[in-house]
Amino acid sequence: MQLVFATNNSNKVKEVQSLIPSHIKLLSLKDIGCFEDVPETQDNIEGNAIQKAEYIKLHYGYDCFADDTGLEVETLNGAPGVFSARYAGPQRNDSDNMNLLLEKLKTKDNRKAQFKTVIALNINNKMETFTGICKGEITTTKQGEKGFGYDPIFKAKGFENTFAQMDLEQKNSIGHRGKAVQQLVAYLNSL
Known part of the structure; x- marks a missing residue:
């Protein structure tokens, strides 16, 4: 079986590749010659994931899956949510995004948050969706060098380390994307 993972994020490809069984060949957008920005114009995470998967099927003809992920902070009414990647602006800079979030939470006691991934x-x-959620909290400082995105400031519930302090295997076993990919794999194995 061959599937396109509709992302240009090499970190996501690496993370998901480690979870996909070897009989499924994962292709990236680069592998299929897709170099344009795939549209993400929906107002929610699920809508963006569906839009990207439909775009690749329509324009390139491949069976594919796409994900969208957001960090939802309780005291900020779910923000940054669907705007997580470009929270601090269109430059999509992880450090800028984290700094802005930490600044907005500076005076807040409630630091509860969750990562949500929809594949x-x-x-x-046929379109199927799979959702993974990881509850936790936002730390007061960046900790760790691994991972990407908000990983240095997100600590999963019941864990002392941030995602950026965990190895990929541990992060995938408890994380939002890992949970969604497990559901995806179970579905693919049932075909």
């Missing part, structure tokens, strides 16, 4: 699978002209 949309477009296969055999």
